[in-house]
Amino acid sequence: MLFTSLSTAVTVFLSLSSSVSAVPVVTRATNLNTLAGILPQSDLPKPDGLELKYVLLGIGTQNYTCTTGNATAAPGTTGAVAKLYDLGTRLNADPMAQWKINTISGLALSLSTYGNWLDSYLKLEGYNEWLGNHFFTKADATTNYPTFSLNKVKATPYPLAMVSKKDAFDAPKTSCPGAKNEGAVPWLRLVDDKNLSVGGVNTVYRLETAGGKSPATCKGQKESFEVSYAAQYWVYGPKA
Numbered sequence: 165m166l167f168t169s170l171s172t173a174v175t176v177f178l179s180l181s182s183s184v185s186a187v188p189v190v191t192r193a194t195n196l197n198t199l200a201g202i203l204p205q206s207d208l209p210k211p212d213g214l215e216l217k218y219v220l221l222g223i224g225t226q227n228y229t230c231t232t233g234n235a236t237a238a239p240g241t242t243g244a245v246a247k248l249y250d251l252g253t254r255l256n257a258d259p260m261a262q263w264k265i266n267t268i269s270g271l272a273l274s275l276s277t278y279g280n281w282l283d284s285y286l287k288l289e290g291y292n293e294w295l296g297n298h299f300f301t302k303a304d305a306t307t308n309y310p311t312f313s314l315n316k317v318k319a320t321p322y323p324l325a326m327v328s329k330k331d332a333f334d335a336p337k338t339s340c341p342g343a344k345n346e347g348a349v350p351w352l353r354l355v356d357d358k359n360l361s362v363g364g365v366n367t368v369y370r371l372e373t374a375g376g377k378s379p380a381t382c383k384g385q386k387e388s389f390e391v392s393y394a395a396q397y398w399v400y401g402p403k404a
């Protein structure tokens with residue numbers, strides 16, 4: 165009896181792990197119209213007249229500074245760095261998408277603290293296609309632009325959004341606050357108003373955030389420090 169259930173468990177495990185390693189390369193969806201209809205609700209202005217091009221899972225850090233030596237001052241923000249994975253292709257075809265969307269960021273963030281558990285989760289769900297990176301670009305003397313570089317997409321030019329923050333709202337109270345209860349960074353609408361983007365993208369919504377907030381003050385903080393976060397970036401562009 166014990167042997168039977170044990171061997172069943174082993175068989176199930178083996179078939180699960182072989183199906184994990186056999187996950188084929190996901191062919192990117194040509195449109196995300198189904199997903200566009202279930203954009204997470206918020207008070208941000210809607211992406212009217214635009215087409216949903218990518219839904220990305222970002223996992224990385226929000227970077228902060230405390231250089232004034234003032235313990236009661238709020239930390240300054242110096243940007244963020246994150247890896248961007250293709251969520252949209254699989255979610256668009258997933259009848260369970262609308263029940264999964266608000267769980268992905270928190271789950272990914274918590275698994276990212278255990279190294280390859282995150283990789284296993286991404287592979288299992290088919291979210292493991294790494295499309296590029298999020299970082300900040302100093303494009304002129306005064307401004308650091310949030311940048312989304314999808315340099316692993318086979319297109320010329322590849323999609324590159326350089327955008328500015330237009331609207332921000334606190335993340336919903338139910339959002340995952342991060343491993344140390346830092347709080348979830350706000351939801352944002354970011355728009356390219358300088359014509360710096362190429363490759364058919366110009367508007368980015370940061371939604372479904374998990375973690376990433378700075379502490380309220382610089383008390384006890386290093387001169388520069390990072391807070392881990394995950395978020396979804398819903399990337400739009402003009403209709404093709």
Ligand SMILES: *[C@@H]1O[C@H](CO)[C@@H](O)[C@H](O)[C@H]1NC(C)=O
Pocket residue numbers: 234235236237238
């Ligand atoms: C420290 O920061 C606080 C909060 O921003 C401010 O009220 C205060 O004047 C600052 N103190 C110094 C010495 O700059």
Ligand SMILES: *[C@@H]1O[C@H](CO)[C@@H](O)[C@H](O)[C@H]1NC(C)=O
Pocket residue numbers: 225227242243244245300390
């Ligand atoms: C943020 O922190 C990461 C990790 O230390 C670092 O590689 C990156 O250069 C930092 N970016 C900014 C804009 O400070």
Ligand SMILES: *[C@@H]1O[C@H](CO)[C@@H](O)[C@H](O)[C@H]1NC(C)=O
Pocket residue numbers: 359362
């Ligand atoms: C935006 O920049 C592209 C080149 O990247 C140029 O072809 C286009 O005319 C520009 N559009 C506007 C409105 O400036």
